[in-house]
Amino acid sequence: MSGTAAATHRGPGLFMIGLLASLAGLMFGLDIGVISGAQQFIETDLHVSDQAMGLIVSAMMAGAAVGSLGCGWASAALGRKRSLIVGGIVFVIGSIGCSQAGSAESLIVWRFVLGLAVGVASYTAPLYIAEIAPEAIRGRMISTYQLMLTSGILLAFLSDTAFSYHGHWRWMLGIIALPGVLFLLGLLVLPFSPRWLLMRGRRKEAHEVLMGLRGGLRRVVDAEIDDIDRQLKKPQQGWGLFRSSPDFRRSVGLGVLLQIIQQLTGINVVMYYAPKIFQTMGYAVEAQMWFTAAVGLVNVLATLLAMAVIDRWGRRPTLLAGFGVMAAGLAVISWTMRHGAPATHGLQLFTVIMLLVFIAGFAMSAGPLIWTLCSEIQPLKGRDFGIAASTVTNWGANMVVGFTFPLMLSGLGSSRTFLLYAVLNALFIAFTLALVPETKGMTLEAIENNLMAGKPLRRIGR
Structure with a gap:
C-alpha cells in the first residue's frame, strides 16, 4: 500500500492528535518568548546585573540540553506519550516556580527546571508525530510543530505586552503554566505510538491504534506494521x-x-x-x-x-x-x-x-x-x-x-x-x-x- 493511499484512508482523529502533540512546540515557543518582555522588570525588582540576566536567560537552554540528552532513553523506556506527560508536568511546575522566584539565583534554578521540560518536549513531540503520521503527509504534520513554536513566541510577546503596563513580570512567567495544564489534559487521550508498542512486543495494541489512525482499513494497517517490523530489524548503531x-x-x-x-x-x-x-x-x-x-x-x-x-x-x-x-x-x-x-x-x-x-x-x-x-x-x-x-x-x-x-x-x-x-x-x-x-x-x-x-x-x- 503506497504512502498516498495510506494518507487517503486516515482516521478522523489523526490531525487532532498531531495538533495536540505539536502543542509541545507551543510551550517551547512560550518559554522562548516570555523571558524577553520580563527582563527589564526583573532587573529592576531583583536588582539583576547584565551577567546575572544572561544566566537567567541561558539557564533554560542549559536545562534543555540536559533534558534532550536523557530523553532518548526515556522515550524508548517510558514511551513517547509518557515522556510528553512527564515533560508537561515539569513545565507546569517550572512555570509556577519561576513566577514565585524571590532572587536571581532561584530564578536561574527554576529556568533550568523549565528547560528540562522543553528539552524533553522538543525531542519527543516531533518523534511522536512522525510515528503516527502517514508517509504522504508526514512533512506537513511535523511542520505544524515549527508553526506552533513560532505561534507560542507570538502569544508570549502579546501576553508580555498586556502585563507590561503594570510591570507584572511574575504573571508574565506564570501564565504559561495554563497552556501547560491544557496540554497535559489533552495528552491523556493520546494513543501510544504504534512503533513504540511494536518495539515492546505489544502487537495487538499497535494494531488497534493504527486501525483508529488509518480509518479502519486492515490492508493499510497490515502493510504499515510490516514496514515497521522491517525497520526494527535494523537496530541503531550510532x-x-x-x-x-x-x-x-x-x-x-x-x-x-x-x-x-x-x-x-x-x-x-x-x-x-x-x-x-x-x-x-x-x-x-x-x-x-x-x-x-x-x-x-x-x-x-x-x-x-x-x-x-x-x-x-x-x-x-x-x-x-x-x-x-x-x-x-x-x-x-x-x-x-x-x-x-x-x-x-x-x-x-x-x-x-x-x-x-x-x-x-x-x-x-x-x-x-x-x-x-x-x-x-x-x-x-x-x-x-x-x-x-x-x-x-x-x-x-x-x-x-x-x-x-x-x-x-x-x-x-x-x-x-x-x-x-x-x-x-x-x-x-x-x-x-x-x-x-x-x-x-x-x-x-x-x-x-x-x-x-x-x-x-x-x-x-x-
Whole structure:
C-alpha cells in the first residue's frame, strides 16, 4: 500500500492528535518568548546585573540540553506519550516556580527546571508525530510543530505586552503554566505510538491504534506494521558507527556545524532580548513591547510562507538567500546605530523594519531548513545518534548566545554587536556553498548511499 493511499484512508482523529502533540512546540515557543518582555522588570525588582540576566536567560537552554540528552532513553523506556506527560508536568511546575522566584539565583534554578521540560518536549513531540503520521503527509504534520513554536513566541510577546503596563513580570512567567495544564489534559487521550508498542512486543495494541489512525482499513494497517517490523530489524548503531565510519563522522559534523550556524545567525538574540534591543533604538517601554509583538507576528507569517515553498525552491538557494537577507538587515541596523540610538524618528522606524526583515529572512530559511537538513543527511543506522548530537549542540550554542549578548551589548556597543552578527551571516554564505548539499527531491536512501560512498558533502544530494 503506497504512502498516498495510506494518507487517503486516515482516521478522523489523526490531525487532532498531531495538533495536540505539536502543542509541545507551543510551550517551547512560550518559554522562548516570555523571558524577553520580563527582563527589564526583573532587573529592576531583583536588582539583576547584565551577567546575572544572561544566566537567567541561558539557564533554560542549559536545562534543555540536559533534558534532550536523557530523553532518548526515556522515550524508548517510558514511551513517547509518557515522556510528553512527564515533560508537561515539569513545565507546569517550572512555570509556577519561576513566577514565585524571590532572587536571581532561584530564578536561574527554576529556568533550568523549565528547560528540562522543553528539552524533553522538543525531542519527543516531533518523534511522536512522525510515528503516527502517514508517509504522504508526514512533512506537513511535523511542520505544524515549527508553526506552533513560532505561534507560542507570538502569544508570549502579546501576553508580555498586556502585563507590561503594570510591570507584572511574575504573571508574565506564570501564565504559561495554563497552556501547560491544557496540554497535559489533552495528552491523556493520546494513543501510544504504534512503533513504540511494536518495539515492546505489544502487537495487538499497535494494531488497534493504527486501525483508529488509518480509518479502519486492515490492508493499510497490515502493510504499515510490516514496514515497521522491517525497520526494527535494523537496530541503531550510532556510537559504533561513529567510531568506525569516517563518512558518518562527516555527516554528524555537518549536522553539528549547521546547528551552531543557526544560533550564530543571531535569531535568538532577538527572541530573548527584543525589548532591550528596541530600548537601545530609543523607544519607550510601551513601544518596545508592541514592536516585540510585531517580531513574533512576522516570525509566524514567514514560517507559514516557508511551509508552502520549502519543497519547491530547494535547500541551498533558500539558505543562500536567507543568509544574504540576514547579513544585509543586520549590517544596516549596525550602520543606523553607529552613534547610539538612531537620530530621527524616521531612522528609528527604518531600523525596526530592517530587524523585521532579518526575522523574515531567518524564518524563511535557516529556521526550518537546518532542522530538515540535519535529519536528511544522517544514515538510517546512525540517525538517532546524529540527530541527538545536533540537537544537543543547538541547545549548547543557544545557551552561549543567550548568555553573551547582554555582555557584548554593554562591552562592544549595539552597532559593533550587530555588525559582528552581520559578518557571521555573510560567512555562512561561503559555508553553504562549500559544504551544504541540495537534498530537494532526493530519497533518504540515495543521500545515504552518496554519503557512504565518500562523495563530498555538498554532492551527497542532487
